[in-house]
Amino acid sequence: MQCYNSTCLTPSTGAAPQIFASALQFFAATQCLVSEKRVPDADVRNLEKFDFIVVGAGTAGSILANRLSAVNNWSVLLIEAGDDEPVEAKIPALNSALMKNKYYDWFYQTAPNGRNNLANKNESVFWPRGKLLGGSSNLNAMIYIQGNDADFKNWYDAGNKEWSVEEVRRCFRKAESFQDMKALENPEISNHYGHDGPLVINTFNGTFGYSEMVLCAWDELGIKNVEDLNVANVMGSGIMRATAAGGIRQSHNRAYLYPAVHRKNLKIMKNSFVTKILIKNLSKTAYGVEVRKKSRKYKLLATKEVIISAGAINSPQLLMLSGIGSREHLRAKGISVLVDSPMVGQNLQDHILLPFPIYGNEPGERGVADEQFDAIRYLYNRTGYLAENRIANILAFYSENKNATYPDFQSHLHILWKNSSALRNLLGNIYSYKDQVVNPIVKMNQKHAIYFHAFNLLHPFSRGNISLVSNDPYDYPLIHNNYFSDPRDLESAVTGIKMLTRVVDTSYFRSIKAFLGRMEWPACDVYELDSRDYWKCICINMAVTIYHPVGTCMMGPDPQTSVVSSRLKVHGVNNLRVIDASIMPTITSGNTNAPVTAIGERGAELVIEDHMIVTSMNT
Numbered sequence: 001m002q003c004y005n006s007t008c009l010t011p012s013t014g015a016a017p018q019i020f021a022s023a024l025q026f027f028a029a030t031q032c033l034v035s036e037k038r039v040p041d042a043d044v045r046n047l048e049k050f051d052f053i054v055v056g057a058g059t060a061g062s063i064l065a066n067r068l069s070a071v072n073n074w075s076v077l078l079i080e081a082g083d084d085e086p087v088e089a090k091i092p093a094l095n096s097a098l099m100k101n102k103y104y105d106w107f108y109q110t111a112p113n114g115r116n117n118l119a120n121k122n123e124s125v126f127w128p129r130g131k132l133l134g135g136s137s138n139l140n141a142m143i144y145i146q147g148n149d150a151d152f153k154n155w156y157d158a159g160n161k162e163w164s165v166e167e168v169r170r171c172f173r174k175a176e177s178f179q180d181m182k183a184l185e186n187p188e189i190s191n192h193y194g195h196d197g198p199l200v201i202n203t204f205n206g207t208f209g210y211s212e213m214v215l216c217a218w219d220e221l222g223i224k225n226v227e228d229l230n231v232a233n234v235m236g237s238g239i240m241r242a243t244a245a246g247g248i249r250q251s252h253n254r255a256y257l258y259p260a261v262h263r264k265n266l267k268i269m270k271n272s273f274v275t276k277i278l279i280k281n282l283s284k285t286a287y288g289v290e291v292r293k294k295s296r297k298y299k300l301l302a303t304k305e306v307i308i309s310a311g312a313i314n315s316p317q318l319l320m321l322s323g324i325g326s327r328e329h330l331r332a333k334g335i336s337v338l339v340d341s342p343m344v345g346q347n348l349q350d351h352i353l354l355p356f357p358i359y360g361n362e363p364g365e366r367g368v369a370d371e372q373f374d375a376i377r378y379l380y381n382r383t384g385y386l387a388e389n390r391i392a393n394i395l396a397f398y399s400e401n402k403n404a405t406y407p408d409f410q411s412h413l414h415i416l417w418k419n420s421s422a423l424r425n426l427l428g429n430i431y432s433y434k435d436q437v438v439n440p441i442v443k444m445n446q447k448h449a450i451y452f453h454a455f456n457l458l459h460p461f462s463r464g465n466i467s468l469v470s471n472d473p474y475d476y477p478l479i480h481n482n483y484f485s486d487p488r489d490l491e492s493a494v495t496g497i498k499m500l501t502r503v504v505d506t507s508y509f510r511s512i513k514a515f516l517g518r519m520e521w522p523a524c525d526v527y528e529l530d531s532r533d534y535w536k537c538i539c540i541n542m543a544v545t546i547y548h549p550v551g552t553c554m555m556g557p558d559p560q561t562s563v564v565s566s567r568l569k570v571h572g573v574n575n576l577r578v579i580d581a582s583i584m585p586t587i588t589s590g591n592t593n594a595p596v597t598a599i600g601e602r603g604a605e606l607v608i609e610d611h612m613i614v615t616s617m618n619t
């Protein structure tokens, strides 16, 4: 260790230090192999006309830009508030380096309500959202979970005839290029996934062994191991598939934009913020957008359609700023009402995350040298901890009823070495817990490894909402997450957590002398650890997010109870659609990036069908 900061005492001819220095220089230079060319920023004239304008280059917007510009004689403008991705976005373990960085993250905070999250700083929950090409697909943890058939059947049964299970499954396959060679040997897995799509799906490069032990423990608990969670309709436990391959994140800009940037009919405006959709007052027809780029203001025109893909927070915000929303709310904010659409910003659903610690005597401490060597390993062959997403590569989906085919609960897992350097950042910065919560856990970690089971409730009844603070587009909207406002959610969450805490009684956890740790918070200290009242108290005070807000421009047939139609057209307005996470009527079973990918693909098909274009396609 002394070698790090002192000159070596042994004499040298110079040959050895030269070899070592040139090796270090070589590895330092290989980091450039991870970076790529910047996407050209389009030169756009005020009042320039396009067939389509897409707002937001995130998961869904990237797909739309690609699929629509594949039609040769359509011109497409994609407008993104953020910039190119930094190198950290490409390295799987470094996504948290973008979080709370206002250049790449919108850095939203939920509104305090005086009841929930009293153990979090400012009594609110940090909601990161990607503000860069690729949007949240560049900030996320890359977990690829499609959802359960019943999720899409529910959408269909609610009157959304374009969204049968078969159509949605077809859209997954259209997007995917599944590349895990070992898994492909199983015909069931091979048949389930697509092989020719733009989005590479694989399995994280490496794991450090302990997750296999936890998989065995979950199996013993009755959450049976399956070979592929998507094939198993997200029931059971197993290794996660990922939008990562060869140690590099497969974001949606990489999958869908990079192959299309050379097209002459696609322009991409970066660092450009859309402040309003332009809509003709009488005919209620969208015809363009207002944009601000640095100090310049533009009006840009769309002859066919404007498509909003700004995500579950910004899409409803933009609709409201443009006069589409609840009459009372818009008037209160001084916005003239074009369409009274009461559900804009309502129906907000999210998956909560409740991390609870199980302590054990393994894994032991990890030396600095090991960690540094792993970084070199990444530069050498894209393996090591940097090639993974920093949470364990396994997931559990389970229900109260053992024979259920629809999961109620999900668990992610963080395994932290003894004395982990990552723990304080995770708890104090990402989850934003107050020091009173963080310090005792950090102290316990000096002696014990931690298995954080990050529990989430898959189908909450509670609904939150997004509303405007003012008519200034730069004012962040208010986010009321309303976690546990429906008491059924609290009862259900407690049941799910208690099913999982029993893991301490499985063979592996017994072998490492595991025990459930208390999360310390004064209001909860009066309750017995692992009692229902204890968990209720912990949930109310500490449940944060696993970053899956959806539903705020929900689709449905009735303009009074939904915002867009089954073809994703905004009710009451011509030539305007919303296509992103916000259109989900109900949240899916699991992580939302894959379902939003299917939404992007299906949405693009609906646009193309509606314009009945039969032309030669770009290759």
Ligand SMILES: Cc1cc2nc3c(=O)[nH]c(=O)nc-3n(C[C@H](O)[C@H](O)[C@H](O)COP(=O)(O)OP(=O)(O)OC[C@H]3O[C@@H](n4cnc5c(N)ncnc54)[C@H](O)[C@@H]3O)c2cc1C
Binding pocket: 055, 056, 057, 058, 059, 060, 061, 079, 080, 081, 082, 128, 129, 130, 131, 132, 133, 134, 135, 136, 137, 139, 140, 141, 142, 143, 144, 145, 272, 273, 274, 275, 309, 310, 311, 312, 314, 315, 318, 546, 547, 548, 549, 580, 581, 582, 591, 592, 593, 594, 596
């Ligand atoms: C930290 C984090 C971890 C996650 N982990 C996972 C995971 O592991 N697996 C998973 O499946 N899901 C995960 N998710 C969720 C998943 O990434 C999202 O559901 C999905 O990316 C949403 O896609 P979208 O197209 O709706 O929105 P986004 O991808 O967020 O795209 C919206 C885009 O619109 C832009 N925009 C917004 N407003 C404007 C405007 N007015 N003008 C111009 N541009 C604008 C934004 O900058 C952004 O680029 C995670 C999300 C986060 C934030």
